[in-house]
Amino acid sequence: MTDIDHKHAANDDAHEHGSEVATKVGHSPVADIPHKPRVTDTDPKAARRAERQVAGMFTLSMIFVIAFVVAYVAIDKGTYVYIPVLGDVGASNVVLGFTFGAAVFLIGAGAIQWAKKLMPDVEVVQQRHDMTSDKSDEEAAAANYERGKEESGFARYKIIRRSLLGAMALFPIPIIVVLRDLWITPPGENPVEILSTTPWEDGVMIIPDVGDQTGLSPETSRGIRPEDLPVGGLVSALPVDIGVIQEEEHNLNARGKAAIILVRMEPSEIRSQQGEGWDYNGIVAFSKICTHVGCPIALYEQRTHHLLCPCHQSTFDLADSGDVVFGPAARRMPQLPIGVNAEGYLVAKAPFAEPVGPSFWERDRT
């Protein structure tokens, strides 16, 4: 502390910091902080006003709790009200949130007001203690350790020590091994094979994806005729038996792989394809699952034939083999060769030539 500190502390006509708490248990005053008395320290009227404020907040809190219970019972959960700024909102939610929030907030505000206005606002000082233990404690710890080592014979019994270390190293193995069956799919199935196959095969009819997850069966689903699809149009589509597969497998796995998009352009606009004649009169089919991390894609720009992924903005050129033109995706969108069946509906002509969706370690070994 410098002399200047002293001077300031002494010059201040406020009473010396902590002078009245000096005798209290566990407190020692900070000598060089002058204390400015608050209004509530000097004016009993102000102190009583603060007292009333605090009690008022606590009382108001109780009233809000009652209001909450009343609102819970009285307001129907289906009631909507218009509140400026918030718009049409559920009345129950707003009132319950407001009353409960106010009740809780007022308890806190009251307590803080109490602390700031009526409790002492003088800072006190406590000494810190070195984190390092005393020499005697250190020696006691060391002696106890030595004693334990000696009595257990941990150092002497080499075989016990080594076999214990071995046992301790091995015992967690079962805990890890049992995690194997986190993968519950039928045994013997290879994940690489699963990721590389989709329901698409030669002759599987293409049906439009209407967005509902079920209710699709081969009988009720109508296929897509080429003439249904105008030039520039895009249709999300699935294999005709997707409903059956989902019913068998009780999951959406097949849907996650089989989703495709059909896009029609003028045959002259197609600059390249992944296979000779994989389009049908300018209709091309591509996987809908992004090769980056697997988001479904359907943002299509008719004029440029670009397909944009809404998740990470990978952009593919469907007129040019589905090649990547921008973004983080490294691989082109897999193309599905299509044609029409005897009834004139669009069908797949072959399975996908490569795995769809995001990359994986063994992908290029399939």
Added chain:
Amino acid sequence: MTTTVNTNTLGDAETTPKDDPLEIAGGATAKYVDQRLGSNRFLGRNLGKVFPDHWSFMLGEIALYSFIVVLLTGTFLTLFYKPSMVEVMYDGAYVPLKGVMMSEAYASTLDISFEVRGGLLIRQMHHWAALIFVAAIAVHMFRVFFTGAFRKPREFNWIVGVTLTALALGAGFTGYSLPDDLLSGTGLQIIRGILQSIPLVGTWAAFLVFGGEFPGTDIISRLYAAHILLIPGIILALITVHLMMVWTQKHTQFPGPGRTNDNVVGYPLLPVYMAKAGGFFFVVFGIIALIGGLVTVNPIWIFGPYTPDQVSAGTQPDWYIGWLDGALRLMPNIETVLFGFTISWNVLVPSVIIPGILFTGLALYPFLEAWATGDKREHNLLDRPRNAPVRTGIGVMAIVFYGILWIGGGNDIVATTFNMSINSISWALRVLLIVGPPIAFIITKRICLGLQRKDRDKLLHGYESGRVLRLPHGEFIEVHQPLNYKELAVIQGKEDIAVLPAPEKADADGVKNKLYPIHNLQHKLSSFFLRDNVDKPSKAEIEAGQAHAAHTAELEAPLHDYEDLDQDPVGHGGVLHHPGMAMTNQEQIDQRH
């Protein structure tokens, strides 16, 4: 010593403690417990424990309190939520989705939102509290970093804090996925893609996590177990450790009057700190409830149930995942095939390697800095950020890096809002991500050094008042005021650390220093950290400087006397006059007569 009204005496007239039956019962209870647990030993020592005060110390409190709100509201939600992916046909109160097939998880979340009274409030409070939890942790971490509170002896607590940050992200993401709506399901699909990108084990890891192929039917119940038991359990345990360490080591404090490295200045636990901290819990709780009631968050009924073949455009993850999504968006599309095996750098780097480096660097930072500066002392006084320019620069650099990734996570929103090309935004951000952080470092460091110089000037010359004074002999001076005791103590709290000396290649006897390269690196790092620091003037210089400032201020003192007299000085501005000269209108009039 003039005014001493003790507030404690105001209410004393009503009862004396000895007669109050409650006091007697309380005393008896304390005794009963003490005989069994020895609790009075603890209470006697700790009820008066001193906690320093500063607004920034509330940031950690906000994190703690919002976590408690998360626990309370989350428990309520478990009573109604069904973690099942069994497909059901919805037949609830929300008309637009009637008859739609969806998972039980999604349906039960709709029920919580529309059928359970107060359900939506609790769900929104849960979500808001979680968002605030992560935000408070982040800002609390900034405070701890920029003030050097992580230095010895608090390195362990820093690591606990970094772990808690990572766990908070995990807690947030697993919870975000539970409603099984279209938005969060797409997030899980991305997680699947990230898992698959891990070399060697990725494919299997993805199948283990999802119980087979994506999406499967198990992931929701697994995330549920992690979200309500595993992660919060660890968080709770680590928060306990975190607070116990703060308790044992005593809270750090900013430099100020009376504050040293060996003491702690503040308010005692009972009553002031308890009332303020306890009250603040209710304030945080209340504000979260108000927001939960008034502001919609995550309206899952708009997104619809999850299906792997649909997605909505322009949707965003919770804010704290944005930077990872941004990293995925900005990474160039690099993929290599090595010996027939595929390595997707475009996914691996942004989602595994960058977060890995960031979190590892964060955890190791206290040790790296201590090694680089050779600083082995205990620090209980906080640094002002300006006094550690390199550390502050590194921190701002990291924040800028994070911030650019975060903006990248919303590049589509930026593009549509400002009608710009998404490609050019992405490219600009890619460049900025590399160029921005170093520039931020340099600017920050310069600002810090400038502030240090300013502090040094203040110590040497006092505070420039901007008031020019003409002395009786005609000299013009600017009045410098001495710093007030608070500012003086704060600025003097700066510690100067010397750069580690350059090591010798060989000692006097010609024995080669085998550790030369390491010691030399340490020397260079220490120089990088410390060499530009502006040294604090010596004590004598400071005192001389302050005394000089006080002197110029004294020269000005007679002018203040006029102000005190509440009389208009004659139009002589700041010119001092010889004794006996008329100073005021009244004196002039008097002299004339």
